Amino acid sequence: xxxxxxxxxxxRNAMKDIFMESxxxxxxxxxxxxxxxxLDINKNLAIHFYGIKIDFKDxxxxxxxxxxxxxxxxxxxxxxxEGTLKTIEKMLDHLAGISTTPIMVIANVNxxxxxxxxxxFVEPNGFALEPTVRxxxxxLSDSKxxxxxxxGIVNILLERLP
Amino acid sequence: MHSKKKILIVDExxxxxxxxxxxxxxxxxxxxxxxxSLKAFETVKELHPDIILSDIESPDIQxxxxxxxxxxxxxxxxxxxxxxxxxxxxxxxxxxxxTGVDDFIIxxxxxxxxxxxxxxxxxxxxxxxxxxxxxxxAFAGDxxxxxxxxxxxxxxxxxxxxxxKLKFGSYIGTVYVHEGRIADATLENLLxxxxxxxxxxxxxxxxxxxxxxxxxxxxIENDTKxxxxxxxxxxxxxxxxxxxxxSLETNVMVNQAIFSLENxxxxxxxxxxxxxxxxxxxxxxxxxxxxxxxxxxxIKKLLDRNDIKECPPQEDKSTPVISxxxxxxxxxxxxxxxxxxxxxxxxxxxxxxxxxxxxxNNERRRINDRRTDDRRRDHRTQSTRVSLDKSELMLxxxxxx
Numbered sequence: 001x002x003x004x005x006x007x008x009x010x011x012r013n014a015m016k017d018i019f020m021e022s023x024x025x026x027x028x029x030x031x032x033x034x035x036x037x038x039l040d041i042n043k044n045l046a047i048h049f050y051g052i053k054i055d056f057k058d059x060x061x062x063x064x065x066x067x068x069x070x071x072x073x074x075x076x077x078x079x080x081x082e083g084t085l086k087t088i089e090k091m092l093d094h095l096a097g098i099s100t101t102p103i104m105v106i107a108n109v110n111x112x113x114x115x116x117x118x119x120x121f122v123e124p125n126g127f128a129l130e131p132t133v134r135x136x137x138x139x140l141s142d143s144k145x146x147x148x149x150x151x152g153i154v155n156i157l158l159e160r161l162p
Numbered sequence: 163m164h165s166k167k168k169i170l171i172v173d174e175x176x177x178x179x180x181x182x183x184x185x186x187x188x189x190x191x192x193x194x195x196x197x198x199s200l201k202a203f204e205t206v207k208e209l210h211p212d213i214i215l216s217d218i219e220s221p222d223i224q225x226x227x228x229x230x231x232x233x234x235x236x237x238x239x240x241x242x243x244x245x246x247x248x249x250x251x252x253x254x255x256x257x258x259x260x261t262g263v264d265d266f267i268i269x270x271x272x273x274x275x276x277x278x279x280x281x282x283x284x285x286x287x288x289x290x291x292x293x294x295x296x297x298x299x300a301f302a303g304d305x306x307x308x309x310x311x312x313x314x315x316x317x318x319x320x321x322x323x324x325x326x327k328l329k330f331g332s333y334i335g336t337v338y339v340h341e342g343r344i345a346d347a348t349l350e351n352l353l354x355x356x357x358x359x360x361x362x363x364x365x366x367x368x369x370x371x372x373x374x375x376x377x378x379x380x381x382i383e384n385d386t387k388x389x390x391x392x393x394x395x396x397x398x399x400x401x402x403x404x405x406x407x408x409s410l411e412t413n414v415m416v417n418q419a420i421f422s423l424e425n426x427x428x429x430x431x432x433x434x435x436x437x438x439x440x441x442x443x444x445x446x447x448x449x450x451x452x453x454x455x456x457x458x459x460x461i462k463k464l465l466d467r468n469d470i471k472e473c474p475p476q477e478d479k480s481t482p483v484i485s486x487x488x489x490x491x492x493x494x495x496x497x498x499x500x501x502x503x504x505x506x507x508x509x510x511x512x513x514x515x516x517x518x519x520x521x522x523n524n525e526r527r528r529i530n531d532r533r534t535d536d537r538r539r540d541h542r543t544q545s546t547r548v549s550l551d552k553s554e555l556m557l558x559x560x561x562x563x
Contacts, residue, residue, distance in 0.1 A: 004550050004558060023562075041561045045554055069549060080387075082321050082342055107319070147562040154559045161552045 004047045005069060006150065009054055010076035011087035015108060015140060016051035019076060022143040023150065024049065047071075047150075054091055072102040072153035079107040079137065096133050102156040103133045104149050108140050132156065166192040167284055170211035172202045172228075173246060174219070178269055185273040186280070199228045206238045210351045212287070213280055214238070215267075218247040229263060236378050237348070242283045246271070302370040305330070310337065310361050311393050313371055318342040318386055323376045330367030331411055331444060337361065338376050344389055346381040350448060354381040355389075360447070360454055362393035363400045396455060403458045407465070408472055410444040414465070415473040426469070433460045440473050 010016040017035055021027045024037035035051035075092050077084040088105075096103055134152055138145040169191050173179050176197060183193045194209055196202050199216070206214070216228060229245075232238045244265040265279055305328065313326050314337065321342040328335045335349035335357060349357035382389070404410065416437055423431060429452065436449045443461055450457040464470040550558075 002550060002554060004554070039561070041554075041557050045550075045557060047558055071549065079319065082319055085319055086321065151559050151562045154555050154562070157550075158552065158555050158559070161555070 001043075002045045004045075004071045006047065006049050006072050006074060006153070007070055008049050008051045008074045008076065009088060009091065010051070011054060011084045012078075013051075013053045015076045015078070015084075016053060018140040019074070019106075019138075019146050020049045020051050022141055022146045027051075054087065070101055071157060072104065072150075074149065074153070075103060075105045076108055076140065077105075079109045092133075096130060100132050102153045104153050105133065105135045106138045106140075106149055107135070109137055166190060167212040168192045168194065168209055169213050169215065169280065170202060170205055170209065171195045171215045172199050173197065173215075173217040175217070178246075182271075182273050182276055185277055189277055189281075191280075199232075202228075203232065203235070206232065206235060206241070208351065210237060210348070211241060212284060213242045213244065215244045215246055215276075215280075218245045233262070236346075240287075242287060244279070244283070302368065305364050305367045305369055308369070309365060309397070310358075310369070311390055311397065313337075313369060314339060314344060314386065314390060317371075318390075322373055324371055324373045325376070327370045327372075328361055328364060328367060329369075330361075330364045331442065333444075333448065335361045338378050340376040340378070340380065343380075343386045344382050345376055346378055352448075355384065358382065358389065359393065359396060363397055363454055365401070399455055400458070403455065403462060407443065407458070407462060410447070411442050413440050413442050413473050413475050414446070414461070414470045415440045417468050417471045421469055429456070430460050430464060430469075433457060434464070434470070437470055 008016045008019055010019070013033070013035070017027055017029075020035065020037040024039045027035050027037045029035050033053040036048065037051070038046050038048045040046045073095055075088045077088050092103065092105065095101070134156070136149055136152065138149055140146060167190075169186055171179055171182070171193060173195075174197055176195070179195055183195060186193050194205055194211065196205060202214075202216070205211070214232070218226070229243055232243070242264040243262075244267060245263050246267050246269055248269045264283055267276055267279065310326065310328060316322075317324055317326075317339045319342070323340050323342075326337040326339065328337070333349065335347065337344060337358060338346040344358065347354045347358035347361065349361055352360065414437055416434060423434075426434065433446060433450055433452070436446045441449075443458075446461060447454050447457050452460070461470070
């Protein structure tokens, strides 16, 4: 079976788990930081998501070994909690610097918050921050929205291919 | 109606000033006069004058020292300052100009000359303010697309510091954000929170945002999140209320045919005090002692009852709501490009001071950055191989859509 792999990086377990579950419908917890889920595209092709919870000072992930095999990285933070942005910010900058693997940065918005998602920011493939880094808003439990974010990464890859 | 420009004059000798005051009043300026600089300090904070004229030999404080102390007040930093002096010595004039004083006028003076100089200085300030909206180092845009709440949210999420300038009609306001928190807001002579809440309701006009460190003592202590929350709530209500009104730039006047104070409530009487000179609806909102929501409700009632009515614009209001001079470079760019720029500022580079709070750490960061840049060059020259082929990627996209 052929497999396409994505990492889902977030400062909180719940965020990555909700995101992965909304796409795949199930999730397996490997340990207290890593989770896994998969979605069969057909009987010969599947996509795998590796959920990784990171801390502010996390630097013990062997990205140089992992990155070449990954189709894309998905970073999650809470739109209303700037602390979560700060937690992912350093790793985001690092990963964007060491490879051209597409990155989708997702600001999580809750349906009930007082600071609703600015509708005008929503673009199908996210806004390009760099050629390989895009930004979008998502309600993590909304599978339509999360799938669209992953499609955004696939679109970047397709644009690259001849 | 444009608000009158305010001039603060500080001079021991009132005989020199009386003619100047009359001349300035005739030209449409509002003049506040004090014969000592101590009173002037307080007035600057309360009045927010557009220009200050001061005798270089004030009775209680030496002129240059007065100037330096005044410039230490945040509210006075950008106000043009002119010295009036009976001294003709060139050395003194040079010394004054070197300190940053904007002009130096020798007494006795011709009133017309002083008025001309003041007008020139105020025009320079206006040009400067407007050029800020075109500064390429900042980003700018239209409040119809992004309002103040959107802008503050963006700085808040990134923990950024910056100055947000807003223009609506003839009003220019400023919001200072320090590391994602609203630190201060200025608009006319309103209190900071009052100014902020009024600007939250601006749904048209222009904005510019300059990402820069803010060295300003915080004048707003309330939590930014709750301020934004209040702003959102007021904005929703505001939108409902103004939906049934003419444009806020519409001038209104008292309908003398049926107007009677006896029929008005106390609040309505208070608001009508500000309608005597055919202001725009928004002029009334700004000047009213009540909050904008209450004021606009009153205006709506007065209009519905025909106690007040629309009237033709004043002479200086015949220009469009948004002056053509305020057309910004970003207007020509697409909305998408604009947001890219904003978000790039937020996310492309981390807020370095969050990670490296002191100078020594900044140095360490520069070294690390250089190392990282070297690694980037090594890695990024090789494009990442895509492990799936095109048809497989298209299948994934199809499944996800």
